[in-house]
Amino acid sequence: MTAVTDATTSPQDADVPEREFAVRLRGVSRSFGVGPRAVVALDGVDLAVRAGEFVCLLGASGCGKSTLLNLVAGLDEPTTGSVDVATGRPAVMFQEPGLMPWLSARRNVELPLRVAGLGRAERRAVAEELLDLVRLGGQGSRRPHQLSGGMRQRVALARALACTRTGATGLPLLLMDEPFGALDAITRDILQAELLRVWRATGTAVVFVTHDVREAVRLAERVVLLSSRPGRVVGEWRLRPGDGGGTAGPTGAAGAEVTEEITAALREVISSHGRH
Amino acid sequence: MAGTETGSRVEPDGLADVAAGLDALDTPVERGTPWWRAALTRVVPPVVAVLAVVAVWQALWAAAIWPEFKLPAPAAVGEHVGDLVRGGEIWSVLWVSVHRAILGFLTAVIIATPLGLLVARLPLLRNAVGPLVTGLQSLPSVAWVPAAILWFGLTPATIYAVVLLGSVPSIMNGLMSGVDQVPPLLTRVGRAVGAGPFTSARLVLLPAALPGYLAGCKQGWAFSWRSLMAAELIANSPQLGVGLGQTLDQARALNSMSGVIAAILLILLVGISIELLVFRPVERRVLRGRGLAGAL
Known part of the structure; x- marks a missing residue:
């Protein structure tokens, strides 16, 4: 686990005031059920997304990604901690279109x-x-x-x-729960490009949940890695300066390097579950 | 479309073209059949089937296995219907029965829709009343006739009571199963776009449950019509007027087999006509609009 934390660059709240927060989670925990059979989906999650920022939440199954999105979308309440959303109504998009x-x-x-x-x-x-x-x-x-x-x-x-x-x-906020997970590779590639274009055009903040590291690296300004059962923030990478998409993300060798680094961290998180 | 390690990136201009090309390739193709062929495949088989039944009937009659008063000739029944039409009684008889059935059915829809929604959406109520509603469907509505006569006497109220008791449970049942089959994702989307319980019921739940609801209404109509006939056959009084059920009972009293068969055929004809002229087109329209027309 230390390897993960070491690999983390933490640009968090230092340079905040210039851009407002679209969402701010402080010490958010959410458990389901009571007593010994209770399941802790999220444990002490601190996360802030600034206006217009594109954040990818990355994690394996059971990292509480969907729980987190539900909390931000107002479809669920945290057990402890606070969720502040600076939006009237966050927009939500699921894996299936649900038309x-x-x-x-x-x-x-x-x-x-x-x-x-x-x-x-x-x-x-x-x-x-x-x-x-x-x-x-x-x-x-x-x-x-x-x-x-x-x-x-x-x-x-x-x-x-x-x-x-x-x-x-309020600030526009788009929550996406693995929205391209069910699409074929070609369509997914096109839609990722389209999403970036739409994001630049609208200036909305995006919280994008995925388990695909390459997708996260391609899209995000900032990647947040969550552990599984319970979900905690265990790593963060800033891939682009937060300038609303003016700069492209890391490509070529740099992109490959960061993808590799994040993948290694994700593997580390996953394999820690097999050890006990 | 040069590929790099972080996924192939497409230039903005090329992107639009690729996206448009993908759309063109992936869009489902709709194959239409010419209307006359569709009409032919839909109309010809049932007509042939009816003709075959009449032919068998005619053959059985010609073979004279049963005496004439048990099995009249198709022509004799046709004659009987012709008399009813020429005498003009048929219109009043049909009107008495059909307007009662329609009025009863519409009342049933108005009662069953909110009740069905409530039972479908409230788990406690569902557990308490759900099995009862489903069970009521298997109770033949004739069984209600004696009770209704004791409650309301030989008045139209008796007939409407029997019709309602027959059709309300089946409409409720259809609506409940329609609601059960609504994909949970759609109600989730409804909540995500900010709809409260009532808006969600109006804009998401009811339209999504429409196919099941329509099936329930169709069955509710069949139950209304059947219950009405049961009530008319048993509850016979001048106050109630002469409907198809009473006509059938009178023909029995007069030992007129051709009259009995004519009445049965008319009852069948009304049931089938409403199904074909009202429910089938509505159902087809609804299913087709959702890309589910394969069945019809």
């Missing part, structure tokens, strides 16, 4: 706006704009079953972004 099969792509994107009570014309305008953003302009009238897997996931991205456009004040 309503009876609604057209555009009406799916409109759903959060409809829930928020926006008028028809306004909803339509925002939905068209977001569909254009994910390159699905003109496809809005199609139903989910008439779209490919990658297109469906882009509709889901547009719908998630619509949550940040409901008129609620």
Whole structure:
């Protein structure tokens, strides 16, 4: 475990005030059940995501990634600790698109706006704009079953972004729970590029959960490694200066090196579970 | 599309093209069949089947195995229906029964929908009442007729009570299984976009449960119609007017087998017509809109 901590560069809260926090978790623990059979999913997690920052949460199964996202999304409450979200409504995207099969792509994107009570014309305008953003302009009238897997996931991205456009004040925040995990390699590659483009265009903060180190290195400004059962923050890597995506992440030899380093740390975390 | 160690990066301009190409390749292709062929495959087989049944009937009659008063000729039954149409009674008879069935069915829908939703969504209520609702479906609605007569006398209330007791449980059951089959992800998405319990029920749960709900309504209609016939057959009084059930009972009293068969055929015809003209198109539309039209 020490190897992991040593490998960590910790740029955490030192240079904070210039950028506001989109999310701040302080000493967050979450356990399920009571007594000896209780399962501790998260244990003392401190994590801060600044406005417009792209953070990847990396971990093997059982690291409480989904629990953490649920807490930030307001779908669950921490057992101890505090979760401060500077957003009216964080946008959430899951591994499956979860589109309503009876609604057209555009009406799916409109759903959060409809829930928020926006008028028809306004909803339509925002939905068209977001569909254009994910390159699905003109496809809005199609139903989910008439779209490919990658297109469906882009509709889901547009719908998630619509949550940040409901008129609620606050910093936009996008939570993604392994959103590309179920896609084929080519589509995943394209969607990763599309996500970076959309992130730069919208300036939203992103918390992206994945178990794929290469994906994390490609996308993130900062990678946070979580241990499993219970989930704790055991390592952090800053891959890019936090400038909203102006700088590309490490490529070539540097990229390979950091990927290797993170992979080694992840392996270390996983193998520590087999030892007892 | 030069590949590097950190995954192949695509240049911004090329990216749009690749994405568009992928979309074009991956989009499911819809194969349409011409409408006349679809109509042909859907209409011809049942028509042939009906003709075959009539042919067998005619052959059995011609063989004279049973006396005429037990098995009349198809033509004699046709004659009987023709008389009803010419005399004009058929319209009033159909109206009495059909408007009762529709009124009863619509009331059942209004009662069963909120009840079904409540039972489906509240675990405690579900455990308490769920098995009862399912069990009620296997109770033949004729069994309610004597009770209803004692409660309400020979009034239309008796008939509506029997219709409701027959159809409410099956509509509730359909809605409950429809709600059970809603993928949990959809309700999670509903919560994630900020919908409270009522908004979620309106915008996510009910539409998602619609196919099961429709199946329940279809069955509820069948139960309404059956229960109505049971009630009309047994509860016979001038106050209740003459519906199809009473017509059937009168034909029995007059020992008119062709009258009995004519009434049975009319009952069947109404049931099938409503199914084919109302429920089938609605169901097909709903399933097709969700890419589930394979079944129909």
